[in-house]
Amino acid sequence: MESHIKKSAVKTLNNFKQTLPILIGVLLLISLVITAVPKNLYAKIFTGHPIIDLFSGAISGSIAAGNPLNSYIIGGELLKQGISLIAVTAFILTWTTVGMIQLPAESLMLGKKFAVTRNVVSFVTALIIASLTVFTLGLL
Amino acid sequence: MKKNGTGWIFLGFVCTLYVVVGLIDFTYVKNAFSMFVTTLWKVLPILAVVFGFIFLSDIIFKPKKVIKYLGVNAGLKGWIIAIVGGILSSGPIYIWYPLLNDLREKGMKTSFIATFLYNRAVKIPLLPLMIYYFSWGFVLVLTFYMVLFSVVNGIVVEKLILIEKF
16 A cells, blocks of 8 residues: 555656746746737727637637636626627637637647647537527527 | 657747847846746646646546546536536646647547637636626636637637548
8 A cells, every 4th residue: 555655656756847947937938928918909900800700709718818807807897898709708708718828838738639629629519609608698 | 740850840949039139138038037937837837737637637537437438428427517617726737738638649539629628718716806806797708608618619619620531
């Protein structure tokens, strides 16, 4: 039993050593991007066209990074500015489900094929969920 | 996970990026680095919990057990574990990659990994704030679709990966 615990501890330590540079790298990258993007920039990318705004919301959410709390605050402010609910929903969904900045870390730890496929499918899923949510709310 | 030095190459690339941007605008890089230190400080306890999980799961969950609960034939219980686990897990998404990689090596199904990661978008502690900005109805409908589509997401990701293998 003791040797088994020791084996598990060594395995965890090796895992940590392999993971550490990736985590630090992605954290540094996210900090660089967050500092570069002012919060008021998001409002400027919407045009008023429902389909274009749906994609604009989903794309900007995919590129954005950071605490989901910020996506709700920015999304709430965008709604107040008259941006459509469907665009804002796509924005907050892709903020949390698609991670372009985390993609290198996800690829290194879970495999490139998995990371790319998951992010593409999550992007499409966000478009569907945003549309369905607004449609359902319209029925209620 | 890649066992070679790819992680260090990636970190080296990001550090080089900092140096290059720093030569252009030092204040900007200083602010970014300050944000990095603050975030790292916040993330450290969660990172300790995740690696604690990895250590414990290596002792408790043998591949046979992982296959039983999260493997190809896990069925409904596998989906429930992936959904609930994703909703309850906290901290940044990338913190959970090492644990998921470890569980996958022991037999966790790809679709459950994708479903777990999708459900990380359902944030229970942040629901009051979401209700404040978007209303009860919106939050209920959105959460319902997110959980439902997390399963669809998992199935589609797994199918696409299998197709790509051929």
